[in-house]
Amino acid sequence: MHALRIVHRYINLVTGVTPTLIRYVSQIGLLAWIGLLLPVLAQGAQHSARVVSVAEQSGPISVSASLDYVEQSHRVYTIEDILADQAVGDIPWISNRMDSPGFGFDANTFWFRLVVSNSTQQTLDRLFEIKNPVLDEVLFYQVDADGYIVNVSKTGDRNPASDRPFFHHNLVLPFEIPAGETHYLYFRVTTAGSLEFPLEMWTPGDFQERDQVKLLFFGALFGILVVMGVYNFFIYALFRDESMVYYAAFSIGLMFFLATMHGFTTQYLWSDTPWLRENALVIVIPLTLFFSLMFSRHFLQLEQSYPRLNQMIIMLASLCLVLAAAAPFSSYGALIRLNATMVIPICAGGIVVGLLRWLGGYKPARYFVIAWTAFLLAITFFALSKFGLFSRSGISEYAVQLGAVAEAVLFAFALADRMNTQRKAFVKAQAKALDLQKRANERLEASVAERTQELQGAMEELEDANQRLQALSMQDGLTGIRNRRYFDEKLEREWHRALRNQESLAMLLIDIDFFKAFNDKHGHLAGDECLKLVAQLIERTLTRPSDSVARYGGEEFAVILPETDMEGAVHVAENIRLAIEQEALEVEGQCLHVTVSIGASAWIPQPDQGQQELIAVADQSLYLAKSAGRNCTRIPV
Structure with missing residues (x-):
């Protein structure tokens, strides 16, 4: 049945993208293959329950292949129906043959049955571990041979970790079976995401011993990603390279994605927040994709080399933000399908763009391509297993973790290689x-x-x-005026000179009003032209050789006015403001106008003061100008 489901899904995929003639030919060919495969598929349709012995167990037992299952597609089964079936046998149970039953993104409810026996002379304690912590709800019923329910438990990500029968990042169900008895175990599984049910049985001692090793593995994995993120954030603080901060955010996003997939965030972070427990994945995945796309465009310098590709990536990154923002208002099932569908094309696209830059002579792109290739292979195993196209295995279970670490390390190599090239x-x-x-x-x-x-x-x-x-x-690459480094050195010199001569020193902080909205509406190229025009107008307005202007950061400019008191500073500020207000910027045949807000500060330096106070007061004045409605000059109160 599971194989038939896969084939049916493939038929739907074909019929959605091919013309009518090809559709019919494809369906006829596939039906012929189904006819050939029916004898093989029929071996899974056995109704007799298979018994798993819990005696003398050492290590984990994968009991998935011993499960029987039935889907609630046309009929709703209650536990009473299940108990009646134990005596009558009228429910069409299907014998599972896979190591991990997977049914893709199917919103239906499934019942699973397992029969266990204890042939020893003592009661045995065992644990079931369901290695898919993002299942919405799992109801567990333990029934003895006479049809009496002896144990009921409930778990799933709809339940806080503290309310589960066993506190763990995976879904763990403890049970005991008396000596010499055979029990029927039933699992009612409901989820809006990918329905995988990998089930292992453990002794408590073996489980605890394995868990310590597993926690060390995940601790090292998360530690690597966090260290990579924090380290590159500090590198960004030093060099102001935007690719560093996006890489740092991408590493942290990967860590949260893996932690959520394996239940650690539910266990430790938002156990008592039901909405986050159920929707964290559809927020974390698109945000991580957003940071990866933004890192790619900055690292590969696409804005200069491939402007059209750069615009496409910006649009795709914007779509990722929309998907993350849509989480509170949309169906989890629809969003998780869409996110899973987007991952592989984005990874493949990253490889293609990286190859273009590599072949174009940009050597740092070689590590970038290798990193995306490693992650694409890993995420392909993961995504296909989520769609139920093959059963869960050790490769698919840990491929994403290993691929994520490989990608993070290779991205770090790529950044180091680029810095080395520079x-x-x-x-x-x-x-x-x-x-x-x-x-x-x-x-x-x-x-x-x-x-x-x-x-x-x-x-x-x-x-x-x-x-x-x-x-x-000392020069700003975009506007052609002085940069922040020049400003810091110039201000320090002028401060000491004014302190020595006891002369007034003034400065202006100038901010373009609503520049982000201007940028979003007219595009980054228009924004760049706006910055250039404002810089030219400020520079043109300053008449004294000793006066200087520098780009302070983003859409902010700073002006140093030696031997100038507050009245003179306000006079210069108003001249600048009026010049900018009256100037028109032509963009695609449109005449656009921008305004600025200006904050001023001026006084005679004293020995117990520093130039940073002059900046701080100008910044406060700028805040007052913005609060007053912008397009004005303000001085400190």
């Missing part, structure tokens, strides 16, 4: 400058008199190269 380029430029200086010195030693002019030219070239390097390190 470092080599810098060293090469530095070596070239040193080589120029060395050759100039050698020429000077050989003939000072004859080659004075050549030496002068070489020194000028060297000086020019050094100045260009210095200018590049």
Whole structure:
């Protein structure tokens, strides 16, 4: 029946995407194969219960292959029906032959039956471990040979971990069977996600011993992902490389995905939050995909190399955010199917884009491609098992964990390789400058008199190269004005000079009003042009050589005004504000206008103060300007 279900699913897939003629041909061919396979499939349709002995058990026993099951598709079975069947035998039980019965994303309820016997002279305690902690509800009935219910338990992710019969990240059901007795065990399983029922039986001692090893494995796995995330977040704080922060978020997202899939989040984080217990996966998966897509576009520099692909990835990442936001308002079953369907194409797309960049000469992409390939193989096993296309196994069970760690480590290699490439380029430029200086010195030693002019030219070239390097390190790549580094150094110099001469020093913090909305509406390219225009207008408004403007961060600019009091600072600020307000930016035939909010600060520095106070007061003034409705200048109260 399970194989027939898979074939039927494949027929539905074919009929949804092919023309009518191909549809009929495909169905006829598949029906012919079904006819050939029926003798093989029929061996699973036995109705007699198979008995599992619990005597002298050592280690786990996989009892999945000894299960019988029946689906509640056309008839609803109650426990009374099941008990009556134990005597009459009119329920069409199907014998399972798989190591782990899997039925894909089927919202129906299934009953599973297992018969166990204790041939020893003592009562035995055993544990059932269901290695799928995201099942919604599992009702467990233990019935003796006379048809009396001797034990009832309930578990599943609809139940808090503290209310389960056994506190564990997986679904664990304890039971005992008296000496010399045979019992019938029934499991009523309901879920809106993928219905897999991998069942193992343990002795309590063996289970505890195995669990310690397993917790060490998962602890190391989660530790690696968390360390990778935290480390790269600190790297981002140092270098401000956006790919680092997206990689850090992706690593943490992977950790939460794996922890949720294996029940650890339900056990330790949101055990008492029913909505999160049932919907965490449909939030974590799209968010993790979002961070992976954003990391990919920044790491591969797609905005410069493949703008169209970059836009497609942004749209796909936006869809992931929409799916995560839709969790409170949509069906879990529909969302988990959609998420599972998206994972493999996104992984495959990552490989294709990485190959394009690799073949285009971008060497850091090679680790990126290998990482996505490893994760694609892992997630393929995982996704196909969730759709029930093959039974759960050791490979599919731990493929995602190993693939995730491999991907995280390889992404780290890719980031390190890119940083190494950039470092080599810098060293090469530095070596070239040193080589120029060395050759100039050698020429000077050989003939000072004859080659004075050549030496002068070489020194000028060297000086020019050094100045260009210095200018590049102090220049904002987008707007062409000075950057934050220049601003910090300039402000420190002017502060000490004003302190020494006891002169007033002023600064302005300028923020473009509603820039994010402008960016979202007109696109990043229009946003870049807006930043350039504002930078040019500010620079054009400053008339004194000692005044300077720098890009402070994002859509913020900072202006340093030496020997200027508060009145003068406000005068300059208003000139800047009016110049920007009156200027038009042409985007795709439209004339657009933007405004700015400006915060000012100015005073004569004192020995017990620092330049950071000047920045803080300007920032407070900027906040006042925004609170006053924007497009205005404010000074500290």
